[in-house]
Amino acid sequence: MLFSPKVLAATGVLLSIASIGAAHPGEGHEKRMQEAANARMVAAVNARALEACNARPEVKARKQRAIARREGTFDRLRQKRGLKDESFIHRRDDAAFSKWAAVDHNKTGLLDFNENTPAEELFGSNTSCVLAPDNANGPYFVYQELIRQDVAEDLEGIPLHLEFQFIDVNTCEPADVLIDIWSCNSTGQYSGVSAEGQGGLDSTYLRGVQPTDAEGIVSFDTLFPGHYSGRASHQHIIVHVGSKILDNGTYTGGVVAHLSQLFFDQKLIDLIEQLAPYNTNQIAQTKNLEDAFAGYGATEEYDPFVNYIVLGSDVSSGLFAWAELGLNTSSNWDFYAPYASIWQPGGGSDNPNFNFSVVGTPPPTHG
Numbered sequence: 001m002l003f004s005p006k007v008l009a010a011t012g013v014l015l016s017i018a019s020i021g022a023a024h025p026g027e028g029h030e031k032r033m034q035e036a037a038n039a040r041m042v043a044a045v046n047a048r049a050l051e052a053c054n055a056r057p058e059v060k061a062r063k064q065r066a067i068a069r070r071e072g073t074f075d076r077l078r079q080k081r082g083l084k085d086e087s088f089i090h091r092r093d094d095a096a097f098s099k100w101a102a103v104d105h106n107k108t109g110l111l112d113f114n115e116n117t118p119a120e121e122l123f124g125s126n127t128s129c130v131l132a133p134d135n136a137n138g139p140y141f142v143y144q145e146l147i148r149q150d151v152a153e154d155l156e157g158i159p160l161h162l163e164f165q166f167i168d169v170n171t172c173e174p175a176d177v178l179i180d181i182w183s184c185n186s187t188g189q190y191s192g193v194s195a196e197g198q199g200g201l202d203s204t205y206l207r208g209v210q211p212t213d214a215e216g217i218v219s220f221d222t223l224f225p226g227h228y229s230g231r232a233s234h235q236h237i238i239v240h241v242g243s244k245i246l247d248n249g250t251y252t253g254g255v256v257a258h259l260s261q262l263f264f265d266q267k268l269i270d271l272i273e274q275l276a277p278y279n280t281n282q283i284a285q286t287k288n289l290e291d292a293f294a295g296y297g298a299t300e301e302y303d304p305f306v307n308y309i310v311l312g313s314d315v316s317s318g319l320f321a322w323a324e325l326g327l328n329t330s331s332n333w334d335f336y337a338p339y340a341s342i343w344q345p346g347g348g349s350d351n352p353n354f355n356f357s358v359v360g361t362p363p364p365t366h367g
């Protein structure tokens with residue numbers, strides 16, 4: 001979760017989920033309303049900027065390339081797992097959260113599709129995520145993680161191939177940035193942090209960093225996240241602008257221009273939670289609609305739910321999930337992205353300046 005009771009006890013910080021859910025605990029109602037209005041305006045401006053992008057011929061061509069690439073990735077992943085001839089299922093393309101799925105998650109069904117379904121329909125991103133809202137960073141960001149594509153290590157869980165394409169809303173061009181991901185394991189524990197009950201400073205599982213390519217794309221091989229108290233299953237993701245890649249396989253510097261959390265259809269989560277080792281997790285599940293942080297995604301413009309396709313005929317065969325994400329590379333949200341620790345070979349160290357009081361606060365541009 002953002003805050004396990006153990007973390008709270010360990011740090012002596014007393015915050016309820018409800019107070020974290022409020023934009024800025026302790027601030028006046030008027031200020032919060034103003035901030036919410038501002039966030040909605042920024043979302044609308046970004047959405048319009050991206051929509052304007054879509055009219056450009058080079059953007060249309062890029063979208064066609066994206067569809068072809070996703071189709072290729074899907075075939076490659078199925079081949080690799082020996083699923084070439086199996087039927088598959090996928091998220092209905094017109095499914096969205098809030099508008100987009102929060103209101104009626106029954107729209108987000110797993111429907112049968114087959115090899116005759118046009119690639120455009122399967123891998124197009126029309127109604128999907130073009131913007132994810134900025135969201136709270138949570139207490140478990142680790143600075144200077146390893147630059148690597150495969151972050152699953154030897155953990156058990158449902159394989160999840162993530163492919164993100166980042167577009168700068170200022171230019172409509174692919175963004176030249178570093179993407180940093182982390183999530184908890186199937187039983188709800190994070191690596192890389194010293195907080196009690198988590199994996200410890202010498203663990204790195206389900207964390208990694210990748211530079212975008214010329215098309216603004218990164219991919220990761222990870223595992224479907226588990227859950228912990230008070231939070232729906234989610235995938236953390238932040239974007240660094242202007243970082244320098246180091247010879248030793250990490251990076252330094254830059255600013256955090258986007259921080260968000262991606263969510264998954266409830267129906268998909270429910271299916272996976274029935275499987276081992278997810279089903280050994282004794283912590284009560286929090287549904288998407290009960291998660292205050294998923295709510296940041298519930299605006300007209302933002303859809304923080306990834307598209308996905310199951311590689312074979314059941315979810316244990318693994319998933320391919322993708323999103324096209326707009327970001328403003330001129331943003332600087334460093335203040336909202338404090339890191340709990342710094343990764344170092346053989347075991348990292350706690351950040352002595354970690355500001356725990358902002359980890360539940362999203363930037364003013366949250367949805």
Ligand SMILES: *[C@@H]1O[C@H](CO)[C@@H](O)[C@H](O)[C@H]1NC(C)=O
Nearest residue numbers: 103104105106107108109267
């Ligand atoms: C989902 O929608 C279908 C068709 O609209 C309906 O028959 C079914 O009862 C719904 N299921 C739930 C759980 O709401």
Ligand SMILES: *[C@@H]1O[C@H](CO)[C@@H](O)[C@H](O)[C@H]1NC(C)=O
Nearest residue numbers: 093120121122124125126127
């Ligand atoms: C995507 O949008 C375009 C333009 O609005 C439309 O022509 C196309 O049919 C849509 N594709 C899908 C899969 O909905």
Ligand SMILES: *[C@@H]1O[C@H](CO)[C@@H](O)[C@H](O)[C@H]1NC(C)=O
Nearest residue numbers: 045046049169170328330331
């Ligand atoms: C991006 O952020 C910068 C700096 O805050 C701002 O001036 C600019 O208007 C933003 N661009 C868009 C398209 O929102």
Ligand SMILES: *[C@@H]1O[C@H](CO)[C@@H](O)[C@H](O)[C@H]1NC(C)=O
Nearest residue numbers: 156185186187189198199277
């Ligand atoms: C998740 O991580 C914790 C802490 O590292 C570990 O004790 C647990 O065994 C892991 N769960 C699984 C299923 O690997």
Ligand SMILES: *[C@@H]1O[C@H](CO)[C@@H](O)[C@H](O)[C@H]1NC(C)=O
Nearest residue numbers: 144246248249250343344345
């Ligand atoms: C890489 O080098 C940087 C800068 O010297 C250092 O801070 C970091 O701990 C090193 N990381 C690894 C994985 O060697």
Ligand SMILES: *[C@@H]1O[C@H](CO)[C@@H](O)[C@H](O)[C@H]1NC(C)=O
Nearest residue numbers: 353354355356357358359361
């Ligand atoms: C920590 O964050 C709070 C805002 O939640 C701020 O008031 C405080 O100044 C910050 N502390 C430091 C050392 O930056």
